[in-house]
Amino acid sequence: MRIDLRETAEILQNSDKILLLCHSHPDGDTLGSATALARALTAKGKKVKVDCADPIPKDFSFMFENLANEDFEPELIAAIDVADIKLLGKEYEGKYGGKIDLCIDHHGSNMLYADKVCLEADSASAAEMIYLLLKMMDADITPDIASCLFTGVSTDTGCFRFSNTTVRTFEIAAELAKHGADTYNIIQVFFETKTKTYAALERLALDSMRLYFSDRCALICITQDMYAKSGSDESEVDRISNLPRQIEGVLVGVTMRELKDGNFKASVRTHGDIDASAICKRLGGGGHMGAAGCTLYGTKQQAINSLLKEVQAEIDAYRIN
Amino acid sequence: MRIDLRETAEILQNSDKILLLCHSHPDGDTLGSATALARALTAKGKKVKVDCADPIPKDFSFMFENLANEDFEPELIAAIDVADIKLLGKEYEGKYGGKIDLCIDHHGSNMLYADKVCLEADSASAAEMIYLLLKMMDADITPDIASCLFTGVSTDTGCFRFSNTTVRTFEIAAELAKHGADTYNIIQVFFETKTKTYAALERLALDSMRLYFSDRCALICITQDMYAKSGSDESEVDRISNLPRQIEGVLVGVTMRELKDGNFKASVRTHGDIDASAICKRLGGGGHMGAAGCTLYGTKQQAINSLLKEVQAEIDAYRIN
Numbered sequence: 001m002r003i004d005l006r007e008t009a010e011i012l013q014n015s016d017k018i019l020l021l022c023h024s025h026p027d028g029d030t031l032g033s034a035t036a037l038a039r040a041l042t043a044k045g046k047k048v049k050v051d052c053a054d055p056i057p058k059d060f061s062f063m064f065e066n067l068a069n070e071d072f073e074p075e076l077i078a079a080i081d082v083a084d085i086k087l088l089g090k091e092y093e094g095k096y097g098g099k100i101d102l103c104i105d106h107h108g109s110n111m112l113y114a115d116k117v118c119l120e121a122d123s124a125s126a127a128e129m130i131y132l133l134l135k136m137m138d139a140d141i142t143p144d145i146a147s148c149l150f151t152g153v154s155t156d157t158g159c160f161r162f163s164n165t166t167v168r169t170f171e172i173a174a175e176l177a178k179h180g181a182d183t184y185n186i187i188q189v190f191f192e193t194k195t196k197t198y199a200a201l202e203r204l205a206l207d208s209m210r211l212y213f214s215d216r217c218a219l220i221c222i223t224q225d226m227y228a229k230s231g232s233d234e235s236e237v238d239r240i241s242n243l244p245r246q247i248e249g250v251l252v253g254v255t256m257r258e259l260k261d262g263n264f265k266a267s268v269r270t271h272g273d274i275d276a277s278a279i280c281k282r283l284g285g286g287g288h289m290g291a292a293g294c295t296l297y298g299t300k301q302q303a304i305n306s307l308l309k310e311v312q313a314e315i316d317a318y319r320i321n
Numbered sequence: 322m323r324i325d326l327r328e329t330a331e332i333l334q335n336s337d338k339i340l341l342l343c344h345s346h347p348d349g350d351t352l353g354s355a356t357a358l359a360r361a362l363t364a365k366g367k368k369v370k371v372d373c374a375d376p377i378p379k380d381f382s383f384m385f386e387n388l389a390n391e392d393f394e395p396e397l398i399a400a401i402d403v404a405d406i407k408l409l410g411k412e413y414e415g416k417y418g419g420k421i422d423l424c425i426d427h428h429g430s431n432m433l434y435a436d437k438v439c440l441e442a443d444s445a446s447a448a449e450m451i452y453l454l455l456k457m458m459d460a461d462i463t464p465d466i467a468s469c470l471f472t473g474v475s476t477d478t479g480c481f482r483f484s485n486t487t488v489r490t491f492e493i494a495a496e497l498a499k500h501g502a503d504t505y506n507i508i509q510v511f512f513e514t515k516t517k518t519y520a521a522l523e524r525l526a527l528d529s530m531r532l533y534f535s536d537r538c539a540l541i542c543i544t545q546d547m548y549a550k551s552g553s554d555e556s557e558v559d560r561i562s563n564l565p566r567q568i569e570g571v572l573v574g575v576t577m578r579e580l581k582d583g584n585f586k587a588s589v590r591t592h593g594d595i596d597a598s599a600i601c602k603r604l605g606g607g608g609h610m611g612a613a614g615c616t617l618y619g620t621k622q623q624a625i626n627s628l629l630k631e632v633q634a635e636i637d638a639y640r641i642n
Contacts, residue, residue, distance in 0.1 A: 159481065161513050170494050170498045177492075178488050191482060192482050195568075242513075246515045247516075248517065
């Protein structure tokens, strides 16, 4: 059943023991949204735990500071920023499949797997929704909460650069800054700092960039070999996904990365009316209009070919419309 | 004489023929601020011209659309975002030296060369000041004006990433978005689009990066040879200045570029309490705490050495404090 933010606030206010689940390979939005909500609910006297199948990357560990996060038997299980039960990770999918009471999400591709779903597909981040939810619940927006939410707001919009950024995004960013979010340091960590290993990987990745379809598609392919050469690893690779689309005239930017099992994960970023999620859906993935992902099987060349085929179909459809 | 924004508004309201001067090598803030002010004053029935010694780069040409910008004998000459009369460019310095009635600026290093100076050194951009000025003057903030100002606000803060960004910056950005600024396209043009020639230059520049002082200083040196190899030129080089400081642990990022006469222009970007303007002042330049510039004479190695000497002095001073 679809519900709105006000009904979501009521459900949360009527529960005393709440488990908040984040998606696997956690990012700033799923973690920032869940920890901000957990802090606000804890301040209202509730027991809350934020859980994720994967370890929390060190850049996000500040979000868990002073958060009790103890185990208990939950009355309410809510998934935050999780579009598909599969995205909880295999183990958690088995454990929580069919048991999610509430989902708060902003992915248009949400599979509606939860009992009650609060979905705003035009929200740039789950964090924007959580901010409005906390205001409705009359929660005190502490600087800690503001920093968690600002991390979600900024990371899911590429620091206000993606097309999902709206007037509301800027307004909420301003509100969070006013509430004491550590905007400068958050932006420094997630957007303006490169480890030396990442900088080396980025150069190798840029060297691998190839242009297709009269330069309307740029494709980067990161191999396990590049991780070895740069000293970097998969944890640093997300930021590279934005680079191919930056080249002038490119409508579709693709970043492929070789997994340890030899298959490839692809991130697709598009401009304008080209639908990244349509490209990825046909390959078993999903996401948003401007940013989506999928997994590709086979050799590097097979993976590139199957992806380029779908990119071409989407570019052709775009030209006809 | 130093004056505040309200007095500035009065001076502008009491003049009917106003010349607004931008600094040479014009950027988004000097042009966006001047054209926004010109549009608002024109709407109030005044004759206004925006002038600059250098040609307007094509990315800023939208700011001049539907702006009459005709010549006339001005009653008031105002310099916008111009810290030093020299920055008007040689010809304009000769023409307007001693004749500037009003200066609206946010550079702490302002030389107070104008008759009346409205200076807010803690403002991230002149555009923020102009926004507040227009509100005081009850000007109608049209989408065109909002776009001009948003260009200044975003470009002078590196799209909200520099340390000059404040709560007020986010608030004004939100206001401008609400007034119809074309935020997405402005950000795309100035931050998310690389020409192929720029992308090639960036890679050559990154290849030239060297680390000094236990990796606390990163230095890039762009030569005329790199322009030739990449097909790029000096007009595309500004964005590279932010790259050296991004490396983790680097406190001072330096980007030097060889001028046609063989001398070098240096851009210095710093983190935290390291004062970029102190480094550049000792070499005849100036700027802000976190971002400053100067010109260096001699061979490439001499230029690097003289700059590194001042960087070291500043890093040493920082360690002692």
